[in-house]
Amino acid sequence: MKFLIFAFFGGVHLLSLCSGKAIYKNGISKRTFEEVKEEIASYGDVAKAIINLAVYGKAQNRSYERLALLVDTVGPRLSGSKNLEKAIQIMYQNLQQDGLENVHLEPVRIPHWERGEESAVMLEPRIHKIAILGLGSSIGTPPEGITAEVLVVTCFDELQRRASEARGKIVVYNQPYINYSRTVQYRTQGAVEAAKVGALASLIRSVASFSIYSPHTGIQEYQDGVPKIPTACITVEDAEMMSRMASHGIKIVIQLKMGAKTYPDTDSFNTVAEITGSKYPEQVVLVSGHLDSWDVGQGAMDDGGGAFISWEALSLIKDLGLRPKRTLRLVLWTAEEQGGVGAFQYYQLHKVNISNYSLVMESDAGTFLPTGLQFTGSEKARAIMEEVMSLLQPLNITQVLSHGEGTDINFWIQAGVPGASLLDDLYKYFFFHHSHGDTMTVMDPKQMNVAAAVWAVVSYVVADMEEMLPRS
């Protein structure tokens, strides 16, 4: 489905680009901000063409439908799994068939952990089957399981105060949900802190803002010198129930069985495709999401949506017959969930060219209705991004907030490259995050259309402006 912007808007902007107005020299800006504003404003028709195609035109719902086809076919895509391998191969073909350029796979080594069979049963005060999801990188239990009394705490401080009660027990954390970054510490550090005081295992209340008896998995981290103990998440409901029981002095005994196992690292790939720049092909605007997911649900929201609006951004630009001056590079990361493993190796390999990266973009916090961007960069760069976002006025999505970030792009941002992440409606994000509920049912095709339009306009305009985004 390839057609040109000329059909819609008479090619005004593209013709003006052909006039070759020279406004800078040797990469050093001689332009005033007013001139840059004028340049950005000249993309108004391109932005409208992208919006029209993505939201109202023939491309509408495409990223949703492409995503549904992948995740229905493959299912979830855990680091080290056959599913992830299969998804990468499918995406490699998809991107080639889409007519993108320089489609290739960049090899990386990634962790391989499997949860195996797992179960938890409350034996006292009554028999109750507890829904669990083992946490990524956890060890398993002995085959007969670990049967022990429970110590319920609501925070690390309480664990410290009651350290003498923890030895030989299963520590249950019933920490309230405050926000993800604060509460997730119980998932990542809960086992280590419990092990330090002699616990045999830890069960962590899922990091979820709402629950229908849904366990939420995710990575956890052992610490050198601290014994490794098995650790899993439980539901908000069971954590609250055990907390109530404990507050009445009722003895709780749980039998925990986990077949979790870590295998040797395995081969995987970051998946790359481009629209090569017409004038500065060595310079790059990078758009990205991660292709791996947890091993439950479909990984549709985290991060199928981000990966697929990133692909869609390039598809939209290509369909409109546009080719920016700089190279637009799509990267679908592997093993993000294990700590940006694919992205780190990409950074190690490519950082030699860091001066050529104008902007790194990642969508990894949902593709619900966007309200703008989060951005990290110099004040000058931010002023430019605000002008770029004003092109999205037809969608009323113009905010540029602080703290652009993403596990996969933070390496670049920390090294000074401007970075942007999609700002969208997160209300339900942690209802589904890392749970069996992360499926296509969560996704909204219309919201994905809009998110893709934002992504395409920003990436295209920044890739096509005469100058790279200024750094600090």
Added chain:
Amino acid sequence: MKFLIFAFFGGVHLLSLCSGKAIYKNGISKRTFEEVKEEIASYGDVAKAIINLAVYGKAQNRSYERLALLVDTVGPRLSGSKNLEKAIQIMYQNLQQDGLENVHLEPVRIPHWERGEESAVMLEPRIHKIAILGLGSSIGTPPEGITAEVLVVTCFDELQRRASEARGKIVVYNQPYINYSRTVQYRTQGAVEAAKVGALASLIRSVASFSIYSPHTGIQEYQDGVPKIPTACITVEDAEMMSRMASHGIKIVIQLKMGAKTYPDTDSFNTVAEITGSKYPEQVVLVSGHLDSWDVGQGAMDDGGGAFISWEALSLIKDLGLRPKRTLRLVLWTAEEQGGVGAFQYYQLHKVNISNYSLVMESDAGTFLPTGLQFTGSEKARAIMEEVMSLLQPLNITQVLSHGEGTDINFWIQAGVPGASLLDDLYKYFFFHHSHGDTMTVMDPKQMNVAAAVWAVVSYVVADMEEMLPRS
């Protein structure tokens, strides 16, 4: 925690009741509506005392805490289960210890079905473990399960149109959620309709307005002369996924194993307690909820909340030292989920006294924030109920809508007895209904306080007014 209204409001109302104003004779009203309004208005201080005690006073959060203790101790309470038996015995003791009168158990025979072990695995196009919950009264599969191709339909009409494709298949219903009463027909009738066209089993999209991969169980009904086939619910997510797969012509094969079994009917009880009427003890206002639940979650919302605000209504009235002229009777029904089994037997036994039932009340649609009552009765009775509800102005809960109902009280309503049900915020009710998510986490102590206040004011005032509610 017993104290008198006098302490709060100087006993104005109670003193006025003692003056013995005779306004009717031989049960036939000689009063104008203005006189009835005046009588109801005189309960303003009583209503305030009940509200103060329930919402702001020493009784606040009591119904929530009592409920948590029961459902944490016992768990879910399926008809025919040991859990239900235990819950009934505990409630019998609770009601006696609370100082209520005529606490007793009325024997009834109830169904005994157990789901046993159950599982469903998608074998084609890819291996995927499907969350299911067998539906109440379903037969099981043979031990090796039923392995068959899937036919996905979105409605009964489509099943009819595609009847020739259904033979030997597992029918998957992916009906959209419209509202409970319309959509639940797929759960209750799905197996029968599928069996009529030769299907081997049926899987029904859960009747849920929102899902985090949550199956919702419930009763289903076989029909004489139609083969019985196993039937279970699946999640919204899996129903939608299979529907997408089918729309792409992809063959789906599922292996379904269900150990479900129906045992002979068993003994159970409706649990009854009263505050005996001071003047017309043979006349009754009945307040109720059901004590049984499905066998998942804790049955906290359905219908622990309804049962416990009904108990709380009597506790509040007793704590205030009030004794209405008519008997206030609490009934905690058994086996409601199997079709009002306990309530039907209660009706058969007690209908001889139907002329003595002034009002039957049931709360079985959540105890979230109430906005009023649903009421079925004559226009005169409705006008009286509107006056009664005006006593709840301090809580701004004064609506009287139509269609008062409840599985357990409908027998009486259909026979002409006025009936009322609690009208509350149902927004999330069908998120949790009949799912693992029906736990104490759903319940809000403050909302239960308010619901109990409404329940207590209405039941007390109607039980204490000089005349019974007029019938048609």
